[in-house]
Amino acid sequence: MSNDKRWVMAVYFTRQPVEFKDVENKFKDDARGIAQNAAQGLVFFTNNKLTLSEREVLAASIGGVGYSADIYHLERIRLLLDDPRGYGTRFRFLGIPMSESEQASFFEVYNQSVLARLDEVQQSQREHSERLASIESMMQKLTADRVDMRAVLPERAAEARPSAVEPPPEPAEQEPQTTSQSRARVTSSEEGGAS
Known part of the structure; x- marks a missing residue:
């Protein structure tokens, strides 16, 4: 086509x-x-x-x-x-050798086409590098925004969370009573009951 x-x-x-x-x-x-x-x-x-x-x-x-x-x-x-661009085809398919001047012309044209293609590749790489830098910049901004959100989210999460039911306090340990203190309680309760 x-x-x-x-x-x-x-x-x-x-x-x-x-x-x-x-x-x-x-x-x-x-x-x-x-x-x-x-x-x-x-x-x-x-x-x-x-x-x-x-x-x-x-x-x-x-x-x-x-x-x-x-x-x-x-x-x-x-x-x-018989054009420098056709020398390679002529040599490859027809077996017609190139003279020294034809070889020089062929490689000059060939080198120009290779350099032109390299320029295209380099331009494409520059465009891709610019796109990649733009994507990296966006990712850094998104990461920074995410870090900022982490600082805000715990406070908001605590506000939004229903208050938790606190477990009952554990009983305080009491000091063991001596036998004289125990007798005194018993005696005092007996006295109070005798009246």
Whole structure:
């Protein structure tokens, strides 16, 4: 999908150059896949030479029904592969070695893309660090508020709690009485009763 459009991709690579009529037939056959896949266009790759007028004929053959065409022909593919961004693909899949100057250009472009990606990652890390600092600040504030509430809550809890029933006091220990004190009580009670 590109530019909010769904595209169908087709490839027509031949071992030997073919007539334009053969390329056109393959293009039209592949173009049927646009409707079958609810797409809006066809990306067509071929290793055959196509002139500007031939490419216009291909595009017009489906453009009349509202479809788009993006055609990668031999020269366009060659230009992409001979660009520093295409050297790695050319070397990896076609086995075409890079000259020293191509290697220098390839690594310069590659390093720029890596540095650009690192800048994106660092920016993302900065944004995440700022969010984390904000969350930590909120957590510290919430913790401080919670500590303040702990100081207030016991007082309020005591006010709200019904008064507890106190257990009865334990009996006080009495000193043991001597026998003379016991006799005196008995005597005094006898005297009081005799009267």
